[in-house]
Each structure stands twice: as structure tokens, then as C-alpha cells.
Amino acid sequence: MQQVQEEDVRKKNRWKKEIWSWIKTVAIVLVMVSLVRAFLFTNYIVYGQSMMPTIHDGERIIVNKIGYEIGEPNRFDLVIFHATEDTDYIKRIIGIPGDHIFYENDTLYLNGESHDENFISNFRDEHESGKFTEDFSLEEVTGYDEVPKGYVFVLGDNRQNSLDSRHIGFVKIEDIVGKANLTYWPPKNFKFYHH
Incomplete structure (x- = not known):
């Protein structure tokens, strides 16, 4: 039983790390897009x-x-x-x-x-x-x-x-x-x- 709980905790931790990794990646991409748009390129109609x-x-x-x-x-x-x-x-x-x-x-x-x-x-x-x-x-x-x-x-x-x-x-x-x-x-x- 102890081993199953430890495995569940490891899985949860992996998921948390994975989700946190995705959040950081999306945040970095959004910042980069904002910087490019603000300083390098923009669009017009x-x-x-x-x-x-x-x-x-x-x-x-x-x-x-x-x-x-x-x-x-x-x-x-x-x-x-x-x-x-x-x-x-x-x-x-x-x-x-x-x-x-x-x-x-x-x-x-x-x-x-x-x-x-x-x-x-x-x-x-x-x-x-x-x-x-x-x-x-x-x-x-x-x-x-x-x-x-x-x-x-x-x-x-x-x-x-x-x-x-x-x-x-x-x-x-x-x-x-x-x-x-x-x-x-x-x-x-x-x-x-x-x-």
C-alpha cells in the first residue's frame, strides 16, 4: 500500500512538473511575441x-x-x-x-x-x-x-x-x-x- 501511494505521489509530482514546464514555455513565448510586436514588427489594416x-x-x-x-x-x-x-x-x-x-x-x-x-x-x-x-x-x-x-x-x-x-x-x-x-x-x- 505504501508503495502504491509513493507511486501516486511521484506521478502527481511529474504531472505538476510537466504542467509547470508548459506554463513557463507559454509565458516565455507570450513575452517574446509581445517584445517582437512592440519593438520589431507590427501589423496594420x-x-x-x-x-x-x-x-x-x-x-x-x-x-x-x-x-x-x-x-x-x-x-x-x-x-x-x-x-x-x-x-x-x-x-x-x-x-x-x-x-x-x-x-x-x-x-x-x-x-x-x-x-x-x-x-x-x-x-x-x-x-x-x-x-x-x-x-x-x-x-x-x-x-x-x-x-x-x-x-x-x-x-x-x-x-x-x-x-x-x-x-x-x-x-x-x-x-x-x-x-x-x-x-x-x-x-x-x-x-x-x-x-
């Missing part, structure tokens, strides 16, 4: 059509929050930034500090050289009413002849339907939350962003 055809209304994206802590934003990156205290926008960086920008005949000119915008070429070609990107120069829309240090110039990919640097001015680099890395929802729209 995109509202509106300003980034079509690249990103559509209602898609969910993953944003890398650490990239610009260790590096600088690059031209054509898709970024989330604080537009107001309550609202974040997603747009594409067109100009980085020191860039001179103008558009003429639907062509982007950076520092005097034309640049292809492959990310909008199909969408632009389907556009039927006039120019996809109206002609403008940086001076006309911001009063500056080049993008100032500490700022970027951003545009939505859907140039006819985007509230961007043409209207709100430059975006402070310190207001950028992070770079959009991928769309994960809905699954049929899953894709990585290369710029």
Missing part, C-alpha cells in the same frame, strides 16, 4: 485606395519597426508614418534628403534624371483620363528646392486619389513607424515588398 494597385483597401500588412533605427529610409520604400496624433498613413518614399524632384509628362525626375516607376506602370497605363501624375515640382508644392535633412517626400501609388506630400508637405523621418514588408491578409493577396 490599410484603409482607403491611395496605395492601389500595390496595396488594397482592407489588406493587412506587416511593418518592420526596427529597420530605420539602424538604417536610413530608401527611395521607393513603403512606409507607415504618423500623419496626425490619431492617424497613420502608408505611402511610398519618392524623395530622400537632398533630392530635387519634379514630374513632367507622367515621368518622375530625381536630381535631373528620369526614373521608371515600375510599381505603378500597369495601373498608370490603364488610367484613361489625362495624366496619372499631374506635373509639379518640389518648389511648387513645398516651397523648397530639395528635400530637407531629416525629412522625406512621399506619394501614394494611386496618384489621383492620395493625400500625400503634395498636400501635407514633407514627412519627418522620426515620424516614420516602419517599413511595410508584406501583405498577409487576405491570403490570396500575400506578397513581399521589394523596395
Whole structure:
């Protein structure tokens, strides 16, 4: 009888150790996920059509929050930034500090050289009413002849339907939350962003 009770006590102790081990594992995983979410990556739901055809209304994206802590934003990156205290926008960086920008005949000119915008070429070609990107120069829309240090110039990919640097001015680099890395929802729209 004594031996049976000792065996029961050992089994209970093993179960307690096993349960405690699982609780610790789950707690560690939850802490790690929280840290990753808080400091490295986060997700957003995109509202509106300003980034079509690249990103559509209602898609969910993953944003890398650490990239610009260790590096600088690059031209054509898709970024989330604080537009107001309550609202974040997603747009594409067109100009980085020191860039001179103008558009003429639907062509982007950076520092005097034309640049292809492959990310909008199909969408632009389907556009039927006039120019996809109206002609403008940086001076006309911001009063500056080049993008100032500490700022970027951003545009939505859907140039006819985007509230961007043409209207709100430059975006402070310190207001950028992070770079959009991928769309994960809905699954049929899953894709990585290369710029």
C-alpha cells in the first residue's frame, strides 16, 4: 500500500512538473511575441485606395519597426508614418534628403534624371483620363528646392486619389513607424515588398 501511494505521489509530482514546464514555455513565448510586436514588427489594416494597385483597401500588412533605427529610409520604400496624433498613413518614399524632384509628362525626375516607376506602370497605363501624375515640382508644392535633412517626400501609388506630400508637405523621418514588408491578409493577396 505504501508503495502504491509513493507511486501516486511521484506521478502527481511529474504531472505538476510537466504542467509547470508548459506554463513557463507559454509565458516565455507570450513575452517574446509581445517584445517582437512592440519593438520589431507590427501589423496594420490599410484603409482607403491611395496605395492601389500595390496595396488594397482592407489588406493587412506587416511593418518592420526596427529597420530605420539602424538604417536610413530608401527611395521607393513603403512606409507607415504618423500623419496626425490619431492617424497613420502608408505611402511610398519618392524623395530622400537632398533630392530635387519634379514630374513632367507622367515621368518622375530625381536630381535631373528620369526614373521608371515600375510599381505603378500597369495601373498608370490603364488610367484613361489625362495624366496619372499631374506635373509639379518640389518648389511648387513645398516651397523648397530639395528635400530637407531629416525629412522625406512621399506619394501614394494611386496618384489621383492620395493625400500625400503634395498636400501635407514633407514627412519627418522620426515620424516614420516602419517599413511595410508584406501583405498577409487576405491570403490570396500575400506578397513581399521589394523596395
